[in-house]
Amino acid sequence: MCQLLGMNCNTPTDVRFSFSGFTQRAGNTGDHTDGWGIAFFEDKGLRHFVDHERAIDSPVAKLIREYPIKSTNVIAHIRKATQGVVSLQNCHPFVRELWGRNWVFAHNGDLKNFSPKLHAHFQPIGNTDSEQAFCWIMQELWKSHAGLPSIEELTHTLRELAAKIAPHGTFNFLLSNGEALWAHATTHLCYIERRHPFCQAHLSDEDLSVDFSQETTPQDKVAIIVTAPLTNNETWTPIQSGELKVFANGQCLLL
């Protein structure tokens, strides 16, 4: 299995604290060592880093931990291969363009007997079940809407699509188009919304703390979504099995 990390904010924020704890699971506190990746939206642009080395000691991951890239939407993934060999084209997150927007997708889980008809433009480059599911979602979004829909409409369509894939197995995923971040759970996915008054947080996977009140303004809102809680002194909310949450401007929307 794999692990997922997402961040959605109302102000460009750097993800180094969460990413540092998360990548401990790629060799130290976990065995998700078959490659990793991370994508950062900056406006409509995207920085996309993938690597087939372990995130705990990859030079590219070291750069990410040290270089403060500020973003409003981030999706990261550490992989433990179940389907598909260890290679760059099988590293999540995957990226496609639709309606003049980048779309980024990462999946944790296993899909059985899932061979959708991919008759449109979105074809897998690697050979994972995850990229197949992503291509099918992109195809069906494109078929369902003439142009970029509102977050509300997209959420409605994505709930229908996720419900069709989920019966094939475990389908925890994160998806973002730079405006919003969608999170669907089958088994393990939880989130936290940080806002004023900000507190100190301490990582679960290494002895590292940060006092967010020193790093933020009272207007800042940040949501973190992750496979298993990253901190041991905050309350994380589990996403229920079959539930699709949507985050925009740093908070979970009631859609």
Place this chain on the structure above:
Amino acid sequence: MCQLLGMNCNTPTDVRFSFSGFTQRAGNTGDHTDGWGIAFFEDKGLRHFVDHERAIDSPVAKLIREYPIKSTNVIAHIRKATQGVVSLQNCHPFVRELWGRNWVFAHNGDLKNFSPKLHAHFQPIGNTDSEQAFCWIMQELWKSHAGLPSIEELTHTLRELAAKIAPHGTFNFLLSNGEALWAHATTHLCYIERRHPFCQAHLSDEDLSVDFSQETTPQDKVAIIVTAPLTNNETWTPIQSGELKVFANGQCLLL
């Protein structure tokens, strides 16, 4: 204007020597300081780095100069903005998926009165003439072939497409799908094919030499394509105006 760098090899090769000289032009020996980018194919997978900082002092470019990423097809770009603001979505190279393959494109030049009808799946994310041209090429390739054609067929189609865009201005570009690398010139583009017996090369833009005979095997073949010669002790072949060259397995093909 901008500058382009491409590498095509028969063996995964690291581009650090050429990239080091090339990025001197982003602040030291040239003023191409409005962002930069580089894409490395590893099999069908892709590492894609873009940054709106100057390549001469960007921490991401520093990683690329220090971390030996081995690839058979590389495309890099340093930007001096002519159309489109300085932002991540306007940094070359651009990437799209077609027929289950990554396609990477970078452009140097300016296109006037070029507003192609983009009626298929490939829509620009940023607002450069370059990305418009790339989307149109992808659309027309897709319309011309039912699936991934041979390098020869692709070269034939690309020559027709390039000839339709070139009258709009300056259209120096590099394009790769990981199998081959195409280079089209209007003004400045030249190349070198390095093979056994390998010699020492000295950069034009900084005082750095490498003895390729120490770094290679007799079977290795490497082609470098660049806006202006990178070394001052080798013979570079100019690509003529209106000419489209194709490189595969480290050599220029006679197609």
